Amino acid sequence: MAGKTLYDKIWDAHVVDTQDGESILYIDLHLIHEVTTPQAFAGLRANRRGVRRPDRTLAVADHNVPTEGQALGVDAVADEEARLQLQTLGKNVAEYGIEYFPMGDIRNGIVHVVGPEQGRTQPGMTIVCGDSHTSTHGAFGALAHGIGTSEVEHVLATQTLRQKKAKNFRVRIEGEPAPGVGAKDYALAVIGEIGTAGGTGYVIEYAGSAVRALSMEGRMTLCNLTIEGGARAGLVAPDETTFEYIKGRPAAPKGGAWEMALSYWKTFFTDEDAVFDREIVLDAATIAPSVTWGTSPEDVIPITGVVPSPDSFDTPDKRASAARALEYMGLTAGQKITDAKVDVVFIGSCTNSRIEDLRAAAAIAEGRRVAEGVRAMVVPGSGLVAAQAEEEGLDEVFKAAGFEWREPGCSMCLGMNPDKLTPGQRSASTSNRNFEGRQGRGGRTHLMSPAMAAAAAIAGHIADVRDFLK
Amino acid sequence: MEAFTRLDAKAAPLPLANIDTDQIIPKQFLKTVERKGLAKGLFYEYRTDEQGRENPDFVLNQPAYKGAGVLITGDNFGCGSSREHAPWALMDFGIKAVISTSFADIFYNNCFQNGLLPVVLKAEEVQQLMDEARGGNHVTSIDLEAQTVTSPSGAVFRFEIDPNRKAKMLRGLDAIGETLQAAPSIDLYEQKRALAQPWLEGA
Numbered sequence: 001m002a003g004k005t006l007y008d009k010i011w012d013a014h015v016v017d018t019q020d021g022e023s024i025l026y027i028d029l030h031l032i033h034e035v036t037t038p039q040a041f042a043g044l045r046a047n048r049r050g051v052r053r054p055d056r057t058l059a060v061a062d063h064n065v066p067t068e069g070q071a072l073g074v075d076a077v078a079d080e081e082a083r084l085q086l087q088t089l090g091k092n093v094a095e096y097g098i099e100y101f102p103m104g105d106i107r108n109g110i111v112h113v114v115g116p117e118q119g120r121t122q123p124g125m126t127i128v129c130g131d132s133h134t135s136t137h138g139a140f141g142a143l144a145h146g147i148g149t150s151e152v153e154h155v156l157a158t159q160t161l162r163q164k165k166a167k168n169f170r171v172r173i174e175g176e177p178a179p180g181v182g183a184k185d186y187a188l189a190v191i192g193e194i195g196t197a198g199g200t201g202y203v204i205e206y207a208g209s210a211v212r213a214l215s216m217e218g219r220m221t222l223c224n225l226t227i228e229g230g231a232r233a234g235l236v237a238p239d240e241t242t243f244e245y246i247k248g249r250p251a252a253p254k255g256g257a258w259e260m261a262l263s264y265w266k267t268f269f270t271d272e273d274a275v276f277d278r279e280i281v282l283d284a285a286t287i288a289p290s291v292t293w294g295t296s297p298e299d300v301i302p303i304t305g306v307v308p309s310p311d312s313f314d315t316p317d318k319r320a321s322a323a324r325a326l327e328y329m330g331l332t333a334g335q336k337i338t339d340a341k342v343d344v345v346f347i348g349s350c351t352n353s354r355i356e357d358l359r360a361a362a363a364i365a366e367g368r369r370v371a372e373g374v375r376a377m378v379v380p381g382s383g384l385v386a387a388q389a390e391e392e393g394l395d396e397v398f399k400a401a402g403f404e405w406r407e408p409g410c411s412m413c414l415g416m417n418p419d420k421l422t423p424g425q426r427s428a429s430t431s432n433r434n435f436e437g438r439q440g441r442g443g444r445t446h447l448m449s450p451a452m453a454a455a456a457a458i459a460g461h462i463a464d465v466r467d468f469l470k
Numbered sequence: 471m472e473a474f475t476r477l478d479a480k481a482a483p484l485p486l487a488n489i490d491t492d493q494i495i496p497k498q499f500l501k502t503v504e505r506k507g508l509a510k511g512l513f514y515e516y517r518t519d520e521q522g523r524e525n526p527d528f529v530l531n532q533p534a535y536k537g538a539g540v541l542i543t544g545d546n547f548g549c550g551s552s553r554e555h556a557p558w559a560l561m562d563f564g565i566k567a568v569i570s571t572s573f574a575d576i577f578y579n580n581c582f583q584n585g586l587l588p589v590v591l592k593a594e595e596v597q598q599l600m601d602e603a604r605g606g607n608h609v610t611s612i613d614l615e616a617q618t619v620t621s622p623s624g625a626v627f628r629f630e631i632d633p634n635r636k637a638k639m640l641r642g643l644d645a646i647g648e649t650l651q652a653a654p655s656i657d658l659y660e661q662k663r664a665l666a667q668p669w670l671e672g673a
């Protein structure tokens with residue numbers, strides 16, 4: 001019999017029962033936030049059900065919090081509906097005894113930054129959250145994916161999820177990257193290669209020497225973007241880098257339990273003879289700093305590339321979508337992408353708002369100035385990331401260069417809070433979605449790495465980070 | 471959840487690929503704490519212009535497609551976020567089934583939680599249904615029991631669906647109630663886990 005993949009092992013360890021071909025999977029950690037939970041709690045109440053494991057649930061306020069004045073708490077939120085949503089979460093967690101980091105708590109931040117930072121995210125776990133970028137936590141070798149609100153209610157009530165097993169897909173990235181190339185570029189390259197639906201029905205395991213060489217922050221960026229390739233979850237097998245990251249964090253096992261946990265975690269890897277349903281191999285050395293030109297994350301080109309023509313696509317609806325994207329983005333086929341001027345630069349989101357991301361952006365910003373007419377903002381992923389950056393003096397570097405240093409949250413990643421683009425504005429963004437209207441109605445988003453976004457802020461147009469490396 | 475057995479309704483064609491959840495329902499409509507009333511946000515940026523006026527060109531604004539119960543659309547429909555507001559908005563608007571060549575995974579799942587039927591057909595079948603749907607004076611029929619879609623001209627296309635999901639859809643079953651029948655297995659699993667991974671207890 002063939003060996004098992006990492007995904008197979010995590011799956012097998014969590015099957016509670018199987019009912020007519022569907023498995024009931026036990027959920028080790030349930031992360032919740034204000035936007036996708038009010039209807040779930042309302043459903044629980046309507047059916048007189050409780051929360052089975054409040055101790056395995058953690059709540060944060062992230063999607064619609066403003067990025068200034070957070071110390072004032074919920075009352076400071078100007079938008080009435082957003083305030084009601086935050087208050088509703090506060091009431092729900094109090095009623096059911098769920099731990100909550102509210103606005104203004106230094107531990108609060110974007111849900112996918114907070115879980116790992118607190119040591120809540122651990123190898124071999126099943127983790128869900130009513131947010132598609134839950135795939136981020138796969139960086140620790142945890143099976144983690146987004147769920148809808150009905151499923152949030154299901155997990156609250158039963159601590160399980162009904163699932164069908166997905167297929168196994170391995171993406172190997174081998175070799176050494178060129179200078180200026182990192183996890184964000186790998187992720188965009190993978191999506192460019194397989195397309196936004198290429199991973200549908202699969203769980204992707206990232207392997208290969210270039211993945212092994214990534215820090216936990218880099219692995220999180222890679223797994224975060226897995227959903228943009230259509231796969232629900234991405235995985236990286238845990239190793240010393242993983243254990244080192246978790247050790248000593250608030251929820252990490254301590255003392256004798258640490259050794260016990262470590263030996264358990266070390267059982268989570270893909271067997272040599274395991275078989276994957278699909279596999280691709282990328283050479284890290286051939287991946288260039290990447291940027292998107294259109295309104296889908298698969299619309300990716302190297303920074304040295306030109307905007308493609310709709311005629312170059314193979315199906316009528318793809319050609320129609322590309323033509324619509326060009327019009328929406330205000331670009332012409334054949335133009336150099338570095339000629340696109342930017343109005344706004346956003347460094348943040350659960351893809352790229354961790355300390356390493358801020359360091360990479362600050363290294364480019366240091367001693368330089370944001371171009372005239374560009375609004376550049378840095379939104380750290382959590383209060384703790386902000387504190388760490390401030391300790392390292394990164395906030396001063398950014399401010400001296402003309403960047404705004406904001407308070408943590410999802411912010412302009414989706415523009416549910418006051419940070420948004422106005423129609424026609426073009427942004428260089430470290431987030432994960434360049435959909436029409438994502439960052440504000442009519443806003444034009446180009447996805448790229450933190451260093452590339454910082455370079456765009458300085459240059460005033462989309463720029464090649466390699467021209468800025470000292 | 472309402473049961474889905476058979477649907478005879480007008481179909482509206484929306485021939486674009488990769489329609490994401492931000493397009494189905496933009497974020498400004500996610501601030502609600504209710505499931506109902508989301509129809510006003512459905513395809514908001516297609517249906518209205520920047521001043522909030524109705525865009526007469528958009529298919530669902532055209533009188534011919536008023537009351538459409540089926541949406542026919544391009545590849546990879548529903549990609550993007552996990553927001554269940556997308557199926558809620560479609561249903562609140564009166565759409566009960568979506569036909570496409572493929573759906574994004576979380577959206578597909580969310581449809582079943584709400585009794586919205588996602589139907590996957592071959593590219594040429596979807597194309598024919600779109601062509602026949604133009605003009606709006608027609609009825610497209612979907613029979614879940616038989617797993618067929620019948621076009622206005624009478625062409626019959628069969629679709630695949632997971633038998634378990636189909637059964638639940640036909641009966642309008644509540645998944646939580648069903649899972650709770652397995653409560654003893656969940657108890658047992660938790661007891662074993664507490665012994666093997668004690669560091670996860672009493673966090």
Ligand code: SF4
Nearest residue numbers: 133349350410413414
């Ligand atoms: S930062 Fe963006 S992608 Fe991440 S959880 Fe927030 S809204 Fe979602």
